[in-house]
């Protein structure tokens with residue numbers, strides 16, 4: 001059972017010349033807005049559903065932070081300033097070329113519902129990324145990836161509001177500088193672009209079935225039976241069997257990124273552990289889960305933080321854990337891995353706020 005901290009929320013209506021008024025909720029608890037169910041209180045919370053509201057609400061003198069579905073956040077107890085919850089909705093489809101479509105979607109749409117919507121329209125491409133929690137705006141932020149696909153392979157462009165220039169802008173895929181679980185939005189180069197819409201180029205793209213779990217599950221099907229819908233169904237089943245149910249076991253998916261190594265580092269590692277990496281150009285990416293598992297962390301519980309027994313990349317809040325508890329366990333896991341394999345694991349979720 002979780003106790004919800006009420007931080008004496010107060011509501012203020014802000015009338016604007018531009019658009020419908022929006023509400024400013026002061027001392028707002030984010031307990032129900034993050035998938036780890038951490039207690040955290042922000043000075044000001046504002047839900048914005050249009051670009052005009054976003055522009056108005058972002059002209060704020062103090063620190064600004066942004067929230068989507070809250071599924072990749074490690075929230076500390078206190079967040080200063082204003083948090084904008086991006087709720088811009090809407091989906092439009094424009095034919096692009098034979099069998100291909102440009103699909104533009106608002107940052108506030110739920111990611112999985114959007115994926116299933118495109119598939120229901122007969123537009124394939126996003127099927128390997130089914131059932132990833134969160135909203136559309138959070139997806140380019142960390143260039144989500146799963147089961148052999150990365151979002152960057154399917155993005156056409158990203159629209160956002162630039163807080164530095166106070167202008168809307170469209171970033172091409174190249175300008176987004178996507179890399180493994182990273183993008184220009186996450187890096188320091190352009191730290192202040194609030195994503196409002198993402199446009200994908202989707203349609204009759206080649207199917208991706210190379211990832212081992214997907215390939216194994218589909219091995220009983222004839223090649224002509226395999227389509228975008230079947231891959232989505234397969235990915236959903238695999239995810240449901242491996243990952244904890246979010247309602248029961250609060251988590252943020254992978255807590256650690258998979259390390260990317262040089263050929264020499266990889267060869268050295270292979271001298272210490274039986275592990276298989278995947279080529280990424282010159283580099284090789286290795287599964288962090290294998291390294292953590294080899295150090296016997298699978299199924300271990302420290303205080304209120306549990307290392308998930310079916311996937312040791314996932315840390316679960318067993319109730320009442322804090323961001324510090326998660327960081328402590330993550331540091332212990334990383335220390336073990338570093339001591340044995342000389343590799344420091346990097347955290348995947350975004351840390352927001354401060355200790356009170």
Ligand SMILES: Cc1cc2nc3c(=O)[nH]c(=O)nc-3n(C[C@H](O)[C@H](O)[C@H](O)COP(=O)(O)OP(=O)(O)OC[C@H]3O[C@@H](n4cnc5c(N)ncnc54)[C@H](O)[C@@H]3O)c2cc1C
Pocket residue numbers: 035065066067068069070071072073086107132133134135136137138139140141142143144145146185193194195196243246251252253254350
């Ligand atoms: C059970 C589970 C499984 C997961 N599996 C995967 C997986 O397979 N692959 C994967 O890559 N990730 C996975 N994740 C992580 C997470 O779901 C994704 O990173 C997701 O895209 C985060 O989106 P969100 O809307 O929840 O972002 P949030 O958690 O709300 O925010 C994350 C970051 O993005 C920023 N942000 C959010 N919206 C905007 C915006 N509109 N403009 C600018 N910045 C913004 C926030 O400020 C924050 O820094 C998983 C998480 C869970 C809980």
